[in-house]
Amino acid sequence: MSLSPNPLERLNRARADLRMGLPVALTRGDQGALVVSAEAITADRLAALRMLGTPVVALTAHRAQTLKARAYDGDLARISLPADAGVAWIEALADPADDLTHPMKGPLISRRDGDAALHRAAIVLAKSAHLLPAAVVVTVPDAAKFAQENGLTALTTDETEAPETRLNPVVAARLPMRLAGMGRLHVFRPQDGGVEHYAIEVCRPMRDQPVLTRLHSACFTGDVMGSLKCDCGPQLHAALNSMHDAGSGVLLYLNQEGRGIGLANKMRAYSLQDQGFDTVEANHRLGFEDDERDFRLGAELLRRLGFPQVKLLTNNPKKVAMLERGGITVLERVPLQAGQTDENADYLATKAAKSGHIL
Template identity: 80%
Template sequence: MSLSPSPLERLNRARADLRMGLPVLLTTPEGAALVIATESLTAPRLSDLRALCDQPVLALTGHRAQTLKARAYDGDVARVLIPPDAGLAWIEALADPADDLRVPMKGPLKTLRDGRADLHRAAIRLAKSAQLLPAAVLAETPQARALALEHGLTALDAAETLALETRLSPVIAARLPMRLAGAGRLHVFRPDDGGIEHYAIEVGQPDRHSPVLTRLHSACFTGDVLGSLKCDCGPQLHGALTAMHDAGSGVLLYLNQEGRGIGLANKMRAYSLQDQGFDTVEANHRLGFDDDERDFRLGAELLRRLGFDQVRLLTNNPSKVAMLERGGITVVERVPLKVGLTAENAGYMATKAAKSGHLL
């Protein structure tokens, strides 16, 4: 029946539930678990989970496990047994690295080696997609399905947490005169998974039959809006618009993937870790994230929606070139965009070049 939620709609509902601290049900053919994100976990709900199974498990990423010196027998995920006497503060300390330097010893930690990690891996994917810390508490129990039905909890098959290609639908477009780019149009696109909207700024009147000067720009509230000197995002945004004005036309895709896809709150957590002496990649890893969590397939779909299939890409990041081409867009030229180097971001820029492959 069309009134029933689709898998994508259930996925978005589950993200919202996790952010509010509600448990969700994750299932596989082999089992089921009630899952709560550690960031929104409360003491009463931890007590409830303990009552449902012998010993709840804390799922952490392999990156976070490495920092904690915990064994990640499953490679990309560690299943940490929560001791019976461990409270909420113990779980929070394992999930959030804010106090790692002050209290470096968290263990010894016992992690599971036997059994499957499908549910734990799915729980981390779900927490990441909700832009929460990538850590979750799981209670595996034969009664999980019945409990979810009784309490009206959102239920997902673990496979439904896999990164599906998001489809974007146009909402509206309107004329927008811009200080740096001159005449243009702003297009708003809404993803079908209920996520935040993405934007395409069309400068001038680009020819759909020729390679268009294009910039894939990920949202950066601190750089684009506040003029942060810790990154080069603001200058890149302004430099791209200026280059398109000078070229007579162009397309700037503004993707709402703050902090390399981890969200503003986690980006600020990474900044706090950088204040402790870690570089940008190390900070992301200590939080449990990969180097870059963004999905540039969104850019390829936006370009196709606008009628473009060839671009001259303004970027210093070869990964953007590769991702666009995998999305069916021909990149005929990579156009360097070397702006925004400051004394405050010199270390950040050097790390991007050394660890993320940026051509600076």
């Protein structure tokens, strides 16, 4: 038995390193590079990287489009870092907070030579660490050896793409709930060391009958703080009430805040919405897709709990499709109308027009 970390364990270590501003080595065949999060890099580390080679900033095509930079690689752009550019310049490339008040002074020069696979992997890794999808990348010879000599985490590009991870049950206990009565809360922990997800059985749902189910993504602002900018909290409460009225149900509570981009990036998106952008436009200006969530997690939770058939409380047809691709039979989509306010009218309209929600 080996005591060395396996690829999934090293992936989780690499995420933590990026969040602290520590370089991670990426390799692909005989190619290699050191990558650092654009939002976490320090002046000292930038200077050290420059001693190894010529850094570039890898950005998603969405972010490059906002900056009017050419994305020659299709899904991303590799922006040359000027010799006099410092940490503030890199942060301004990655973070759109001041785009309107301090427009970028171009021209931004995009690289078009060579392979972008290492840069693409760097962005994938930054996203999985809930950082802005931007990274400083410096190619180095024998990156794996460099990582070993300097105590850095090394991954291959294939290892940055986490496979569908197994969710292991940790504990379950009875839970009396104000809105749903007696239930049972299950905690599941993913094998890749990521955040835990929860399943709440309301009353005693039968395994041989389709169960009323809500696939709910964590929303700290809506579920906890009662935000009026979204309908998440009211939908959560309405789902629990519906399960109580039906006599049973299953609530799957997935820790995928902000459509999978994390709370910090969600608040960045909120700040952009205050500037007049809708929720999809805000995500794109940050460099993210419309929705970064993985609903395969919900299908696995249902399989682990023994519920092969559901009646799904949702207005989002993509949730239905994702569960069915995960082997769960969705016998009925049950509309969930709750939480419409004057404050979230534009948000709901955007969900209907751009994300396909049926309201």
